[in-house]
Each structure stands twice: as C-alpha cells, then as structure tokens.
Amino acid sequence: MHLNSYLTAALTAALSLSTTVLAGGKHHPKNFYARNLKTISSIYNLTVFPNNVPIITNGPSAVPKGLFSANASGRVSPLGNFTGFEDSIEYFFALALTPNAPSFSVFTSAKVVSFSSGCENVAASVAYLETRVLNPNSTDNGKYLSTLKQVAFWRFDDDGAVLAYDAWIPNLNVWNFLARGEADITNPFVQQAFIQRICPTIQSLCTGANQQYADVPTCISSMTAKPFGNYDEVWGDNVACRTIHLILAGVRPDAHCPHVGPDGGMKCVNEPYNHGYFDDEELFGQPTGKTFVCPDKEEEHDPYRLELV
Template sequence: MQQSWIRVFGAACALISCLISPATATSISSKWSRSRTRASAPRHSDPFLLHARNTTTNSTAGFAQRNFNTISSIYGLTVYPNQVPIIVNGGAAVPPGLFSQDVVGRVDPVGDFIGFEASIEYFFALAPIPQPSDRFAAITSYKITEFSSGCPGVASSVVYLYCSVVNPGAPDDGTPLPPLKQVAFWTFDASGAVLKYDAWIPRLNAWLEQTAGGVSVTDPQFQAGTIAALCDATQQRCLGPDNVQWNSTAQCVAALAQKPFGNYDEARGDNVVCRAIHVILTVGNPDTHCPHVGPTGGGACIDVPYGHVFEDEDVYSDPIGETFVCK
C-alpha cells in the first residue's frame, strides 16, 4: 500500500542549530543546561526569554547566559504545539528579540535562508505537526547538551531534539521516536538577536527512515507514494496563473518520476526530496514556494556544485573564516 510520508520527511528539516568554540570561549556550566518538555516549553512570556532580552551586561556570565537563553527559546518554539501560532500567523507570532530582521543562515543539508521570514520558516514552519501519515510524530522536548560563548556576538551549541508519538487517547501516545541532533554556529546583533547561523543535522536520512517505521527512501513503493502525494498537494495549493506548475497531477507524477529521488542527507538539488520539503511551505507561502516544486525547481530545487557550500561570502557577506569568530 502506498503511503504519504512527505510530512515526516519535510518536518525533519525543521530544526537546526549549534557549535563554535574558539580558544578563548567560556563554556557554560551544567546549571545552565536546560531540557524542556511539551508542558514546560517556552512561550511568549517565558521568563528565560525575558531575561535574555533584559541582560545587557558584557560580563562573561551576562552575555553567555543571554545567548544561551535566546538559543534555548528558539528550540522551545519547535516543541509541539508551540510552533502552531507561528505556522498560522507567520512572523508576527515570533517573540521579539530572537531573530534580527536581517538574519541570514545556512542549514546543511537543507539550504540557505536569507532574511527573517525565510529563517523562521525553516526553524518553525517545518517543525513536525502530529498526523497519521507520520506516525503522529512531533518534537516533544529538547536538551542543549553543549554550549559555548566566548564573546557577546558569537556562540555555539549542540542540541538533542527528542521526538515521540503525540496521539492522545491512543495506546502508543508518548512512545519515544528517534531523536535529532543539531549542531550550529551563531552570531548576535548588539541587542542579542540572532544575526547569522551555520547549522548541520547529522544523519538526517537515517532519522527519517527510522521515524517512518524503517521504510527506506530507496524503496520503489515509498518513492512512488511520495511523488503521488507531493503532486496531489502541489495541484491543491499552487493555484492561479502565477503559481500553477503542472497541467495535471498525472503530468506532475510522470515528470518527477524521471528525476532523481535524492535523499535527506543532501536535500538540495533537482530531485524529489527537495520538492517534498518545499511543498510543505506552500501552505503558508505559495507565491515563494510553488515555483520550487515545479518543473524547473524555481532556483531552489536545482543542482548546485559541490563548492557552493564553501561560498560563505554569498550568504554572510564576510570573508571566509571571519563570520563566527570572536573579534
């Protein structure tokens, strides 16, 4: 039986962040480590977030705690259902002080994100929402396991994002699912908001396959089901003269069946996997993302040379090696 796992795989791309440790960095003590669950995940009135906004001292404890709190608050908003207001209302629902309006970043293996709206789409709109097609999977808690900040403008972190089944009343509600690990570098503006980030999710493809119940992305039936669901969603969401991508679902299925399927450890490219991620984002922003799921990939789902991942100046407007360094 063909099943749609698009939401599972797209949602996995939701999360990322964490890691920088120059020789002068000061590691945060274990008392600052925070593990949050659904019941206690930060919301707009989170006292830790308020502390992060109000801490302006340049003492080591002051700026390091502020940066830690900002990162922790961002991850708290990926814990279901904290991301739902952002999915519904967009940037207006993001608490002030987390991201600069000029924020830019790179998330490997997903892509580059230029600007506030693109960045919050990545962090929050792709965070999984429990539903039958993805085993009711959601992020239900997180723990920042490593953190370092050697100056007010730079920090690093490693986070474990713990997932489980969210299906109230069902026998499997609360069943643990495989966690995600995210590693990233961060910079902050003068007010403490995230200005730039460079992040990585290791072994994303394996995480997705395990979360989907052991199905392999190389399985022909899985690939056919993913393409069918992707094309159905595209035809339902990409409407009007500027957003229509295909004449019919059948045309979409036939065209995508000829493209490489790809895998989630290299999600950028002219392949099905990239389009499976971007079709999720067509719900809230069809004008931007419908071209990405169409025949040409719209400049997003296109093949990029290997060297593209080293073109830091194009993303950060800094010379290579100058962005995530205390100065």
C-alpha cells in the same frame, strides 16, 4: 597598615579606571553567555509541538521579538541556505513537526546539551530534539521514535538577536526513517507512493499564479522522471527536496511553490558542492572565517586556519 593602605588605593584606582573605560567605550552586556544561551534555547523550544503552531498559522508576527534579526541569514546542511528573516523562521519553525499521518511524530522536547559563547556576538551549540508519537487514538501515543541532533554556530547582532547561523543536522536520512514512519525511500514502490501522495497536495496548495503543473498526472510524470534523492543530501533537483519545500509552501505558497515545480525555482536545483556549502562571503557578508569568530580571538585564530584550495 602601609600595605593595606597601598592595596586599598590600588584597588580604588583600578575600579575607577575600569569604570572610565567601560563608560567611554562600547557597551558590552555583562552576562552575554546567559543571554545567548537563552536566545538559542528559546528558538529550539519553539520547535516543540504545539509551540510551533502559532508561527505556522500566523507567520512572522507570531515570532517573539528579539530572537532573529530582520536580516538573519544562514545555512543548514544538508537542506540549503536561508536568506532573510522569513526564510530563517520558516526553516526553524514551519519545518518543525506537527502530528500528521502516517507517523504522527512531533518534537516533544528540545534541549541545548552543549553550549559555548566566548564573546557577546558568537556562540556554538548542540541541540537534541526528542521525537515521539502524538496520537491519543493510538496505542503508540507517547512512543519514543528518535532524536534529531543539530550542531550550530551563531552570530548575534548588538541587541542579541540571531544575525547569522551555520548549522548541520547529521544523519538526517536515518532520523527521517525512524521518525517519519520507517518508510524505505530507496524502494521504488515507496518512492512512487510518496510522489502519488505529494502531487495532489501540490495541486491544492499551488493555485492561480502559483500553479506549477497542469494537473496531477503531469506532476507525477515530472516527479517520476527525477532522482528521488535522500535526506542527507536534500539540496538538489530531486523529489526529497520538493517534499521539504512542499511543507513550506503550505505556509508561504508564493515563495515556495516555485521550489516544488518542474525547474525547482532556484532552490531544488543541483547546487555545486564547492559553491553552496562554502559561499560564506556571499551568504554572511563577511570574509570566510570571520562570521563566527570572536573579534578578540581573530589574531589567535588566523595563524592556525587551514585554507581550502
């Protein structure tokens, strides 16, 4: 009886202390793991066709509340940095596939296959985006093409919206080959065919104050003089970078038409590797090594962190 009474009293005191600490301290979501997983899963689910269409058509107003902070910024290697809410949602949703010739490829499913969240503000994930043909008029309709993999670290604000992200798409060039028509972009004839196709589109999208080239022949001449590049190193003064930003120009021409122009508009430019991929403090507003580390883990983390020279 004495032991039971002691245990009961101790448990009551512990619960009382916990309640007092929680009530007087900062609010921490009880189920942040599930909340963060739901947010990330929802983001990737909106890349699946036709879930992405309303956002492509209507822009920021079509993005569900609570997914991205108004100040969201991040890096997606090998594509580049995306600063602000509109840049961020355009990367995730406007670049998601729609069924266009020649490949008619789309994301048909998006699964978060690996996930960890050790605190309410930080998570890490691996997502697989399955890519198939969507063309009811073709015998290839439904054919599996490939899977895009994205590895990402995430930081959430106090309301659970994504505030920062640092993501990587491995083997993007191979995926692009398999999923976008198996065009060998190392072949000069294929490169020229790309240029011949995108220049008329640039001229039709980028008009008035957004016009970048005098005419289609001028565009073709300018593009032909540049390296074509590849999709494992998109960030540069090359044609591959401009094919990415041409998609975005269809959504927000005033922002992205300069990026497909002759000088790259500060996006399709030769970004120094040592800056573009390591400008964490400038991009995230925190010292390197702080953004995607749980606060209570920093002391454990710091002694083992390798400093880049």
